[in-house]
Amino acid sequence: MYDELKYWYLRDHKLFWTLSMSQIKQLCIITGFKKANKGDIIYFSSSDLPRIFLLKKGNIKIVSIDEEGNETIKEILQKGDLFGELSLEADDSVNEYAKVLTDEVSICSFLLSDFEDLLVRNPTLALSYTKFVGLKMKRFKNNYSNLVSKDAKTRLSSFLKDWAEREGIQDGKKYTINNYLTQADIAQIICTSRQTATLLLNELEEKNIIYYNRKEIIIDDIEKL
Amino acid sequence: MYDELKYWYLRDHKLFWTLSMSQIKQLCIITGFKKANKGDIIYFSSSDLPRIFLLKKGNIKIVSIDEEGNETIKEILQKGDLFGELSLEADDSVNEYAKVLTDEVSICSFLLSDFEDLLVRNPTLALSYTKFVGLKMKRFKNNYSNLVSKDAKTRLSSFLKDWAEREGIQDGKKYTINNYLTQADIAQIICTSRQTATLLLNELEEKNIIYYNRKEIIIDDIEKL
DNA sequence: CGCCAAATGTAAACTACCCGACATTTCATT
DNA sequence: AATGAAATGTCGGGTAGTTTACATTTGGCG
Numbered sequence: 001m002y003d004e005l006k007y008w009y010l011r012d013h014k015l016f017w018t019l020s021m022s023q024i025k026q027l028c029i030i031t032g033f034k035k036a037n038k039g040d041i042i043y044f045s046s047s048d049l050p051r052i053f054l055l056k057k058g059n060i061k062i063v064s065i066d067e068e069g070n071e072t073i074k075e076i077l078q079k080g081d082l083f084g085e086l087s088l089e090a091d092d093s094v095n096e097y098a099k100v101l102t103d104e105v106s107i108c109s110f111l112l113s114d115f116e117d118l119l120v121r122n123p124t125l126a127l128s129y130t131k132f133v134g135l136k137m138k139r140f141k142n143n144y145s146n147l148v149s150k151d152a153k154t155r156l157s158s159f160l161k162d163w164a165e166r167e168g169i170q171d172g173k174k175y176t177i178n179n180y181l182t183q184a185d186i187a188q189i190i191c192t193s194r195q196t197a198t199l200l201l202n203e204l205e206e207k208n209i210i211y212y213n214r215k216e217i218i219i220d221d222i223e224k225l
Numbered sequence: 226m227y228d229e230l231k232y233w234y235l236r237d238h239k240l241f242w243t244l245s246m247s248q249i250k251q252l253c254i255i256t257g258f259k260k261a262n263k264g265d266i267i268y269f270s271s272s273d274l275p276r277i278f279l280l281k282k283g284n285i286k287i288v289s290i291d292e293e294g295n296e297t298i299k300e301i302l303q304k305g306d307l308f309g310e311l312s313l314e315a316d317d318s319v320n321e322y323a324k325v326l327t328d329e330v331s332i333c334s335f336l337l338s339d340f341e342d343l344l345v346r347n348p349t350l351a352l353s354y355t356k357f358v359g360l361k362m363k364r365f366k367n368n369y370s371n372l373v374s375k376d377a378k379t380r381l382s383s384f385l386k387d388w389a390e391r392e393g394i395q396d397g398k399k400y401t402i403n404n405y406l407t408q409a410d411i412a413q414i415i416c417t418s419r420q421t422a423t424l425l426l427n428e429l430e431e432k433n434i435i436y437y438n439r440k441e442i443i444i445d446d447i448e449k450l
Numbered sequence: 451c452g453c454c455a456a457a458t459g460t461a462a463a464c465t466a467c468c469c470g471a472c473a474t475t476t477c478a479t480t
Numbered sequence: 481a482a483t484g485a486a487a488t489g490t491c492g493g494g495t496a497g498t499t500t501a502c503a504t505t506t507g508g509c510g
Contacts, residue, residue: 064370066370066374068374070374072370072373072374074366086359086362087355087356087358087359087360087362087363088352088355088356088359089356089359089360091363094363116352119348119351119352119355120348120349120351120352121348122348123344123345123346123347123348123351124345126344126345126348126351126352126355127313127341127344127345127351129355130312130313130344130351130354130355130358131312131313131314133312133355133358133359133362134311134312134313134314134358135312135314136362137311137312137358137361137362137365138312138316138319140362140365140366140369141299141365143369144365144368144369144372145289145291145297147369147372147373148297148372148416149291149293149295149297151466151467152466152467182486182487182488183487183488184486184487184488191373192467192468193467193468193469194487194488195467195468195469195489195490195491196466196467196468198487198488198489198490199489199490201488202488202489202490214476214477214487214488376496376497377496377497407456407457407458408457408458409456409457409458417497417498418497418498418499419457419458420459420460420461420497420498420499421496421497421498423457423458423459423460424459424460426458427458427459439457439458439506439507
């Protein structure tokens with residue numbers, strides 16, 4: 001039924017370019033498929049069997065909760081991103097879930113064990129996958145240093161730049177971002193309070209550097225950020 | 226000459242357990258070997274050819290410098306740890322170097338390209354390596370959340386606990402750590418100023434929770450931390 | 451031993467940011 | 481159009497932590 005669909009979903013992901021059709025089919029057989037709507041919560045960390053998920057459409061945020069109940073946004077994911085047990089090791093100690101940010105998302109998933117089998121049988125894929133995980137780590141390290149050495153204003157600017165470059169529609173130096181985040185979300189991402197984020201966003205707007213509303217964010221000249 | 230030595234150095238690392246003797250020899254042929262002393266700086270990010278390093282003895286810190294000249298300690302490494310281009314991708318954008326903390330360290334290294342060859346030929350090793358990188362990422366994520374939601378005092382306590390458990394000599398609830406870090410180092414690790422670190426350390430000492438001097442740190446009861 | 455640089459200790463001024471408390475706006479739903 | 485909940489805006493008080501600035505201690509080394 002959906003097999004053809006799933007096939008293409010995996011097929012067009014960079015990571016799987018090296019795989020033959022039959023190898024992808026092998027993974028596809030065990031692929032789960034799921035749709036969800038804005039606001040839905042997808043639990044994955046303590047799910048029955050450890051899985052790897054692939055976000056095919058839409059945006060989600062990965063949120064974790066610590067012992068004291070503090071919510072932290074770990075990542076914002078877009079189309080094509082992988083999440084779940086990326087380190088290939090089930091881990092109960094982290095309490096994470098995904099929350100849907102856009103109107104409609106579609107997600108497919110496969111069992112960790114099946115993915116491992118595939119990796120063992122495809123060394124080139126294994127290598128690409130390792131590089132992929134390594135890249136993710138680098139991005140984390142980078143955020144980390146930003147948090148340490150930059151103030152909230154600078155972190156907001158880098159975040160907006162980053163977001164624009166990853167997802168915005170470019171027109172010269174002008175970028176238009178489809179805004180699916182609330183100011184509270186942005187605040188959590190740049191690790192500050194909601195109030196400070198509001199303040200800084202309005203400040204940027206007063207200086208005519210950005211134009212902000214709930215639907216979109218327009219950056220007139222990205223170099224001014 | 227050193228071949229036998231190098232062989233064992235790799236052989237006793239968990240990561241290489243799955244390799245046959247001949248496979249290790251293959252990697253060993255191209256292994257570099259190096260000794261260095263306290264205070265020495267080892268550049269590796271922009272070295273001629275990208276390499277992976279294995280710290281065989283002693284401790285080093287990985288430090289990075291950003292555009293403004295801010296130094297940040299990225300990691301403290303102990304015996305057995307790997308560093309260098311772990312993500313298997315050369316990257317000029319990061320400006321990192323290693324600084325030797327203990328009296329004497331020994332390091333061996335091999336070329337990234339040779340390591341990649343080995344990974345492609347040994348899928349099981351590739352899988353272990355991916356898990357290893359994944360684990361490292363998890364540790365980073367964890368530090369990150371600590372930084373976001375905990376205050377300096379708590380971060381110091383977690384750091385000391387962690388350090389004691391990794392390297393300390395245990396005697397019931399008592400731990401003795403060989404202290405090769407200055408208070409300035411500790412401050413950077415827990416992301417605070419040198420003065421605050423001093424203050425907090427002395428506070429812990431006044432409460433008889435730790436005993437601190439330049440040579441060692443003694444934690445009477447790790448549960449009290 | 452005596453010198454010097456690095457490490458540690460201490461204090462006061464300052465500040466970016468958090469937190470609580472509210473008002474206002476926006477939007478979906480009936 | 482009315483209602484309520486979520487999102488946004490705004491203000492001030494409180495504070496953890498930085499910064500500057502200097503004193504004191506320690507240990508390595510000629």
